Amino acid sequence: MDTIQSREARGRVADAPTGHWVYRALPRALWPFAQLARWDRPIGWWLLMWPCWWSAALAVAAPAGTLSWQLPFHLALFMIGAIAMRGAGCTYNDIVDQDIDQQVARTRSRPLPSGQATRRQAWAFLLAQCLVGLVVLLQFNWFAVGVGVASLLTVAIYPFMKRYTDWPQLFLGFAFSWGAWMGWAGHFGSLALAPALLYVGSILWVIGYDTIYAHQDKEDDALVGVRSTARLFGDRTKPALALLYMGALLLFAMAFWSAAVPLLAYLGLAAAAIHMGYQIRVIDIDDGDQCLKLFQSNSIVGWLIFGGLLVAAATG
Numbered sequence: 221m222d223t224i225q226s227r228e229a230r231g232r233v234a235d236a237p238t239g240h241w242v243y244r245a246l247p248r249a250l251w252p253f254a255q256l257a258r259w260d261r262p263i264g265w266w267l268l269m270w271p272c273w274w275s276a277a278l279a280v281a282a283p284a285g286t287l288s289w290q291l292p293f294h295l296a297l298f299m300i301g302a303i304a305m306r307g308a309g310c311t312y313n314d315i316v317d318q319d320i321d322q323q324v325a326r327t328r329s330r331p332l333p334s335g336q337a338t339r340r341q342a343w344a345f346l347l348a349q350c351l352v353g354l355v356v357l358l359q360f361n362w363f364a365v366g367v368g369v370a371s372l373l374t375v376a377i378y379p380f381m382k383r384y385t386d387w388p389q390l391f392l393g394f395a396f397s398w399g400a401w402m403g404w405a406g407h408f409g410s411l412a413l414a415p416a417l418l419y420v421g422s423i424l425w426v427i428g429y430d431t432i433y434a435h436q437d438k439e440d441d442a443l444v445g446v447r448s449t450a451r452l453f454g455d456r457t458k459p460a461l462a463l464l465y466m467g468a469l470l471l472f473a474m475a476f477w478s479a480a481v482p483l484l485a486y487l488g489l490a491a492a493a494i495h496m497g498y499q500i501r502v503i504d505i506d507d508g509d510q511c512l513k514l515f516q517s518n519s520i521v522g523w524l525i526f527g528g529l530l531v532a533a534a535t536g
Contacts, residue, residue, distance in 0.1 A: 240260040259303075266302075271419070275401065282480060283536075309378075318339075368398075386447045394423065421468045421470070
């Protein structure tokens with residue numbers, strides 16, 4: 221309790237990381253907005269970005285793809301877009317969940333329930349981040365723009381799902397995996413089976429890693445009536461993760477096969493499988509700190525798969 225109170229006194233939320241650049245570089249008046257966007261916790265935008273980067277690299281590694289200056293440009297756009305739209309999504313989620321966040325120890329010190337920011341300020345900040353995302357989106361071809369706009373439905377419904385279903389992580393997967401369409405659409409101006417397989421596989425991956433994340437809050441969630449796959453799976457979390465991760469890896473491999481990428485791409489997938497297996501082997505669902513670290517380690521999965529596709533594109 222003393223730790224939480226001391227952090228609140230300094231204007232930080234209870235689970236904010238210490239020593240982050242946000243608190244060194246930004247004036248205190250901007251801290252609530254940085255916290256609404258989770259700029260002090262970049263893992264979220266990394267996880268949102270990975271399906272975009274995978275899809276872009278998959279398109280380039282395919283026989284019909286072309287490795288050119290366009291790839292680094294698209295990767296940069298996807299990074300900026302992921303930061304903006306993840307921030308917008310978190311801000312929207314905090315607006316919708318303010319009543320729930322007030323009842324959960326880990327979240328009651330967030331800017332809205334603690335009064336550090338008003339709802340009007342949060343809505344204005346949400347709009348500003350969406351405008352940044354729109355500027356990024358308009359750099360792509362018109363087909364990709366249309367695909368990107370379609371993602372807004374998944375973003376809009378996600379925050380409400382924890383109230384009505386045991387599978388809010390599925391709906392998070394719909395939103396966080398949308399980039400699997402975008403990289404391919406941005407390169408080819410069309411869609412195909414490969415990005416569809418990548419999308420479904422990414423959904424399973426998201427359900428897996430967000431189940432790990434949700435185990436941090438399962439006691440508070442039970443008290444306030446928030447539903448999650450962590451509560452649904454309970455002591456069966458390890459076998460559930462095994463099924464989810466194996467399904468994701470199988471669908472990723474099928475996406476690679478459908479796109480006819482060089483065999484080197486599968487080395488990255490194999491390395492990712494080893495890391496996923498490690499997560500399943502060591503997880504202790506009652507250790508919140510470990511669950512957070514394992515959740516964050518999924519960016520390693522992102523790097524491994526992306527690295528394999530990039531090497532395949534460069535040597536294919």
